[in-house]
Amino acid sequence: MSIIDDTLAAIDADAGQALDRLFDFLRIPSVSASPAHVADCQRAAEWLVAQLVAIGFDAAIHPTDGKPMVVGTIKAARRDSPHVLFYGHYDVQPPDPLDLWRSPPFEPTLETGPDGDRIVARGASDDKGQLLTFLEACRAFQKFGGPPCAITVLFEGEEEIGSPSLPAFLADNAKRLSADVALVCDTGMWNATTPAITTALRGIVADEVILTGANRDLHSGVYGGAAVNPIHVLARILGDLHAADGAVALPGFYDGVEELPDEIRTQWEELDFDAAAFLGEVGLTTPAGERDRTPLELVWSRPTCEVNGISGGYSGEGVKTVLPAKASAKVSFRLVGKQNPDKVVQSFRAFVTARLPADVKAEFRGHAGSPAITLPIKNEALRRARRALEAEWGKPAALIGCGGSIPIVGAFKRDLNMDCLLVGFALEDDAMHSPNEKYQRTSFHKGARSWARILAALAA
Amino acid sequence: MSIIDDTLAAIDADAGQALDRLFDFLRIPSVSASPAHVADCQRAAEWLVAQLVAIGFDAAIHPTDGKPMVVGTIKAARRDSPHVLFYGHYDVQPPDPLDLWRSPPFEPTLETGPDGDRIVARGASDDKGQLLTFLEACRAFQKFGGPPCAITVLFEGEEEIGSPSLPAFLADNAKRLSADVALVCDTGMWNATTPAITTALRGIVADEVILTGANRDLHSGVYGGAAVNPIHVLARILGDLHAADGAVALPGFYDGVEELPDEIRTQWEELDFDAAAFLGEVGLTTPAGERDRTPLELVWSRPTCEVNGISGGYSGEGVKTVLPAKASAKVSFRLVGKQNPDKVVQSFRAFVTARLPADVKAEFRGHAGSPAITLPIKNEALRRARRALEAEWGKPAALIGCGGSIPIVGAFKRDLNMDCLLVGFALEDDAMHSPNEKYQRTSFHKGARSWARILAALAA
Numbered sequence: 037m038s039i040i041d042d043t044l045a046a047i048d049a050d051a052g053q054a055l056d057r058l059f060d061f062l063r064i065p066s067v068s069a070s071p072a073h074v075a076d077c078q079r080a081a082e083w084l085v086a087q088l089v090a091i092g093f094d095a096a097i098h099p100t101d102g103k104p105m106v107v108g109t110i111k112a113a114r115r116d117s118p119h120v121l122f123y124g125h126y127d128v129q130p131p132d133p134l135d136l137w138r139s140p141p142f143e144p145t146l147e148t149g150p151d152g153d154r155i156v157a158r159g160a161s162d163d164k165g166q167l168l169t170f171l172e173a174c175r176a177f178q179k180f181g182g183p184p185c186a187i188t189v190l191f192e193g194e195e196e197i198g199s200p201s202l203p204a205f206l207a208d209n210a211k212r213l214s215a216d217v218a219l220v221c222d223t224g225m226w227n228a229t230t231p232a233i234t235t236a237l238r239g240i241v242a243d244e245v246i247l248t249g250a251n252r253d254l255h256s257g258v259y260g261g262a263a264v265n266p267i268h269v270l271a272r273i274l275g276d277l278h279a280a281d282g283a284v285a286l287p288g289f290y291d292g293v294e295e296l297p298d299e300i301r302t303q304w305e306e307l308d309f310d311a312a313a314f315l316g317e318v319g320l321t322t323p324a325g326e327r328d329r330t331p332l333e334l335v336w337s338r339p340t341c342e343v344n345g346i347s348g349g350y351s352g353e354g355v356k357t358v359l360p361a362k363a364s365a366k367v368s369f370r371l372v373g374k375q376n377p378d379k380v381v382q383s384f385r386a387f388v389t390a391r392l393p394a395d396v397k398a399e400f401r402g403h404a405g406s407p408a409i410t411l412p413i414k415n416e417a418l419r420r421a422r423r424a425l426e427a428e429w430g431k432p433a434a435l436i437g438c439g440g441s442i443p444i445v446g447a448f449k450r451d452l453n454m455d456c457l458l459v460g461f462a463l464e465d466d467a468m469h470s471p472n473e474k475y476q477r478t479s480f481h482k483g484a485r486s487w488a489r490i491l492a493a494l495a496a
Numbered sequence: 497m498s499i500i501d502d503t504l505a506a507i508d509a510d511a512g513q514a515l516d517r518l519f520d521f522l523r524i525p526s527v528s529a530s531p532a533h534v535a536d537c538q539r540a541a542e543w544l545v546a547q548l549v550a551i552g553f554d555a556a557i558h559p560t561d562g563k564p565m566v567v568g569t570i571k572a573a574r575r576d577s578p579h580v581l582f583y584g585h586y587d588v589q590p591p592d593p594l595d596l597w598r599s600p601p602f603e604p605t606l607e608t609g610p611d612g613d614r615i616v617a618r619g620a621s622d623d624k625g626q627l628l629t630f631l632e633a634c635r636a637f638q639k640f641g642g643p644p645c646a647i648t649v650l651f652e653g654e655e656e657i658g659s660p661s662l663p664a665f666l667a668d669n670a671k672r673l674s675a676d677v678a679l680v681c682d683t684g685m686w687n688a689t690t691p692a693i694t695t696a697l698r699g700i701v702a703d704e705v706i707l708t709g710a711n712r713d714l715h716s717g718v719y720g721g722a723a724v725n726p727i728h729v730l731a732r733i734l735g736d737l738h739a740a741d742g743a744v745a746l747p748g749f750y751d752g753v754e755e756l757p758d759e760i761r762t763q764w765e766e767l768d769f770d771a772a773a774f775l776g777e778v779g780l781t782t783p784a785g786e787r788d789r790t791p792l793e794l795v796w797s798r799p800t801c802e803v804n805g806i807s808g809g810y811s812g813e814g815v816k817t818v819l820p821a822k823a824s825a826k827v828s829f830r831l832v833g834k835q836n837p838d839k840v841v842q843s844f845r846a847f848v849t850a851r852l853p854a855d856v857k858a859e860f861r862g863h864a865g866s867p868a869i870t871l872p873i874k875n876e877a878l879r880r881a882r883r884a885l886e887a888e889w890g891k892p893a894a895l896i897g898c899g900g901s902i903p904i905v906g907a908f909k910r911d912l913n914m915d916c917l918l919v920g921f922a923l924e925d926d927a928m929h930s931p932n933e934k935y936q937r938t939s940f941h942k943g944a945r946s947w948a949r950i951l952a953a954l955a956a
Contacts, residue, residue: 069814130812136712197814238717242815251779255929256802257698257900260830261794263775264784267803267825268738275732315723319711322854324724334721342716343727344818345809350826355702355863357828358804365727366810368817370720394782403815440717440817469715469818 039180040492046176047484054172055146055155057087058480061126061164062144062157068103068127068197077103077193080126084108084191091175092182093189098209100201103127103193107212110174113182117495121188121215121454123444124167124222125195128159129469136471146477151228153477161466165475166221167191169461169483176488184495188215192444195222198242198404199443206451217417217494218448221483223460226307226434228476231425231486234458235413236300236336236437237445239371241405242344243381245270245388246364248397253349254359264395266363267348273391274365277341282326284341284369286383292374296337299413303435304332317465336437340370341384369405370439377405406443411455417494421457424489428482459490499640500952506636507944514632515606515615517547518940521586521624522604522617528563528587528657537563537653540586544568544651551635552642553649558669560661563587563653567672570634573642577955581648581675581914583904584627584682585655588619589929596931606937611688613937621926625935626681627651629921629943636948644955648675655682658864659903666911677877677954678908681943683920686767686894688936691885691946694918695873696760696796696897697905699831701865702804703841705730705848706824708857713809714819724855726823727808733851734825737801742786744801746843752834756797759873763895764792796897800830801844829865830899837865866903871915877954881917884949888942919950 047054066080067073081097081104088095088108095108106126112119131141139145144157155165170189177183190213194201206213226232247266254263279285296304311331315321323331329338348363350356369380381402388398411418413435425433438458448454461479462468507514526540527533541557541564548555548568555568566586572579591601599605604617615625630649637643650673654661666673686692707726714723739745756764771791775781783791789798808823810816829840841862848858871878873895885893898918908914921939922928 069812069816071813129816130810132810132812133713240717240817242817249780254778255900256800256804256828256830257700257898259778259795260802260899261785261798261800262783262791263778263780264782265802267806268734271731271733271803271806272735272738274728275735278728318714318719318723320709320723320855322724323722324853324855325721331722335719338721340716340721342720342725342817342819343731343809344716344816345811345820346727346731346823347807347811349803349805351805351807351824355826355828356804357700357702357802359802360805363806364811366815368716368815370717393784395780395784438717439720440715464718467712468718469816470713 102201106191112186119186119215154474160475162468172484173487224462232434237409239408240441241377242368242403244401256357270363294373335439420493424493562661566651572646579646579675587653614934620935622928632944633947684922692894697869699868701837702828702863704861716817730823754833795899880953884953
């Protein structure tokens with residue numbers, strides 16, 4: 037047998053223990069958004085360092101102003117092999133609403149579904165399961181003299197909160213982190229049997245607006261009708277964010293938005309996307325958003341403005357006739373083409389400010405943004421990875437877009453001048469960011485095998 | 497001296513002991529909203545029965561499915577005197593937030609302020625202090641042969657939780673409770689030196705709407721742009737509830753709303769209301785709501801639609817790029833004139849339902865409503881009470897409106913066919929329902945004297 041065959045066999049033989057390791061990782065509630073989980077994030081980073089050291093990496097924790105970074109390096113089995121940088125994140129989304137989970141989010145379980153075994157836990161898919169596919173491939177190579185490529189791994193703990201510490205860390209460690217190509221495992225397959233490489237990613241920027249009227253909550257019997265209600269003001273402004281045709285109404289919002297290049301459009305048309313199934317899976321029938329666009333265009337190549345949260349006044353049981361002093365909303369924008377995150381936020385703030393009546397003040401809280409990314413599709417690393425995926429899955433890998441954002445991809449290009457290869461094994465129904473998040477056991481197992489093949493192909 | 501002069505002198509002479517009695521009453525934490533205070537509510541009811549018996553009433557506790565009712569009766573000193581029903585409530589609001597009280601809420605204290613002595617405790621104003629003004633008047637009459645009117649008193653213990661047991665109790669005891677006129681002491685003075693009779697009360701009805709889009713929360717990267725966002729839908733609907741001129745946009749909403757009668761308008765204009773101070777006290781400068789209406793009109797005689805609470809999606813710290821499955825709002829309407837609470841809710845629901853895009857469902861949760869109350873101002877009892885108040889305070893009693901609701905007033909009219917006389921001695925800064933609730937010692941003392949004069953005037 038060749039080394040790659042031996043390695044694949046080792047991954048197969050070790051599958052049970054790999055699952056145990058993933059369960060250990062999933063039991064750490066490393067929620068980056070919550071101050072209550074700071075120690076858990078630290079623990080997740082330490083867990084990763086221990087894993088890396090156990091499989092031959094030189095690895096350490098690097099403190100930042102936020103959650104720590106984990107960096108590990110390992111030499112290739114042979115000299116003159118290519119050098120890859122692998123990126124993943126150990127933090128997870130908050131698990132709320134807890135009452136919708138079938139089992140506790142940080143007590144991973146294996147459920148048997150019609151589509152095979154599912155690993156259910158917060159982070160199972162995003163990104164702990166995905167991240168471990170790569171480490172399990174490295175572990176298997178270790179039994180046969182080490183990996184075919186030199187590898188640096190970089191794991192961060194702030195991906196779900198916008199990676200605030202990453203830019204400075206990349207700048208300070210540019211040399212240490214530079215490689216021939218960056219590998220990122222935070223994307224999906226085209227479907228359960230078709231692997232994919234993602235070549236277009238939307239950008240994102242988020243903002244928060246807090247409107248304040250009176251200096252305290254008022255009794256609606258005493259003041260109702262005479263005092264301004266910030267919920268009304270906020271509702272009207274948010275209601276105006278979209279035109280009747282579904283387009284975003286912010287002035288200048290579409291500056292830098294381009295139509296799809298023909299070769300990408302052709303690729304996507306060949307995918308034979310089932311829009312009815314895509315929407316039907318979540319209980320919907322009708323595409324919302326801009327008219328005259330296909331659902332695939334809408335989620336892969338069109339920008340959006342979404343209110344992610346709204347709150348104000350009383351939301352407990354029963355009635356409270358309060359006229360609230362404050363109302364707030366969290367808004368985020370998915371960006372495409374050359375849209376500028378800062379300009380989008382400026383336009384949003386100007387839009388809000390221009391619509392404030394007397395006595396209502398707006399306060400804004402910004403969050404870091406990142407522009408959209410388009411990766412070259414005629415790249416040698418991509419060609420090799422595509423062949424490796426086809427060998428594992430028995431089908432050509434689709435070149436797809438992704439409606440989400442992976443800011444690291446832009447940062448790698450901008451700060452380290454590296455292209456990324458985006459290969460992942462998540463599925464559309466993984467419920468990332470939702471209750472009952474899952475990762476197919478097949479994704480986990482064949483994902484590890486896919487990385488083994490890709491590393492071998494890159495070094496061939 | 498006449499009997500009324502003797503009675504007033506007796507109230508003055510007994511003022512110290514009257515205050516001791518009020519303090520005893522205030523020490524009972526009869527919080528109706530809290531299951532922990534069931535026994536305290538019972539104790540407050542028993543305390544009232546003991547007081548009533550001590551001043552010559554025939555009085556007893558009447559159990560209900562909730563807190564007990566207290567009913568007491570006493571004959572008039574002379575035959576053929578009018579018969580009045582006096583209503584008050586012995587329950588109080590929860591005292592939270594406790595840390596904002598200067599002294600414990602159920603340890604009444606006398607504070608000296610620029611405006612005279614203040615009785616500080618939960619319930620001092622709402623409604624224990626107000627209720628006792630009437631009993632202290634009755635006590636004084638007892639020394640001179642009994643009150644000039646036959647009196648029935650009805651004290652309930654569930655006013656602060658919406659009086660759930662009251663309708664059935666009124667129905668079952670209609671005969672026992674019927675009288676020539678009902679007296680209610682749960683309203684305010686016009687200002688610290690001007691007594692008032694309230695003749696217009698807004699009604700209220702509340703509803704709750706829950707919009708549902710997808711069958712679960714979605715990732716805005718995966719679905720954003722293609723899946724409907726219920727927060728957007730809710731925002732647009734709530735934003736449309738008011739027209740640009742501040743009027744409520746629900747079809748038929750103003751059916752039954754009448755312009756102020758000239759005599760009331762003149763009355764209100766004479767009050768010389770300081771709108772700038774009213775708004776300025778809570779940090780506002782500009783009346784919201786319908787244009788071309790004075791703030792006093794807006795809060796006393798115009799209907800409103802207020803969103804009391806809104807929620808949907810993520811409202812914790814930081815960013816969560818969720819596209820929520822649900823968004824909800826609590827809405828309440830202050831009603832005037834002949835507006836029908838049920839029709840208002842129907843119109844709201846139709847308004848929402850007509851604006852739902854594909855894939856969004858609305859669920860509604862209604863709450864009991866009550867129509868507005870307008871009391872006849874050319875009523876003989878009111879005329880006599882007004883003269884009595886003027887004699888006590890040295891100023892004509894203002895006829896005022898009240899933006900809030902007192903459901904008992906509607907129930908007395910509907911179930912017992914009785915008009916109410918709303919006389920109270922609370923002041924705007926009494927902080928009812930808030931920390932450091934107080935009642936002016938002057939309100940308590942002159943309130944008792946006012947009731948003595950009113951009872952005498954009604955029997956004259």
